[in-house]
Amino acid sequence: MTVVRQVQVTFDCAEPERVARFWSAVLGYEHRGTACVDPTGVGPRLYFQRVPEGKVVKNRVHLDVRVGTGLVGAQRVDALEAECARLMALGAVRVRLLPADEENESCLVMQDIEGNEFCLD
Incomplete structure (x- = not known):
């Protein structure tokens, strides 16, 4: 029997409202207090x-x-760099570009406004 469950991703942070606003802007989600929701x-x-x-x-x-x-x-790198520039204007920090290799395409490692790592893929 297949069971499908909804998933919520929870972040520990110092300023929940501020971080929720950041991620809502990053993803185009609706900001709802200390959460953001895919419209x-x-x-x-x-x-x-x-x-x-x-x-x-x-x-x-x-x-x-x-x-x-x-x-x-x-x-791909141009698309990653363009999004990186947009997110840096929101307060994100660029960490490093991981160039393509034999197994993976390029991705860009970043940090959100409280230092949580994420990737542009």
């Missing part, structure tokens, strides 16, 4: 909860923002 109902709900401790290590799970799907080579 199409397809993507997962993102919830941001306040925690007292700060971020001290690399994320064990991260989001991939899919902006280069179907693109390869320079065309």
Whole structure:
């Protein structure tokens, strides 16, 4: 028997409302207090909860923002760089470009406004 469940991704953070606004702008989601919701109902709900401790290590799970799907080579890197520039204007930080290799296309590692890693893929 197949069971399909909805998934909510929860982020620990210091400023939930601020981080929710950031991710709503990144993904085109609706901002709802300390959460953001896909207006199409397809993507997962993102919830941001306040925690007292700060971020001290690399994320064990991260989001991939899919902006280069179907693109390869320079065309893919150009799409990643364009989205990177847009997200930096929102407060994101560029970490590094991981160039294509034998197994993977290029992706760009970034951090959100509280230092959580994510990738432009």
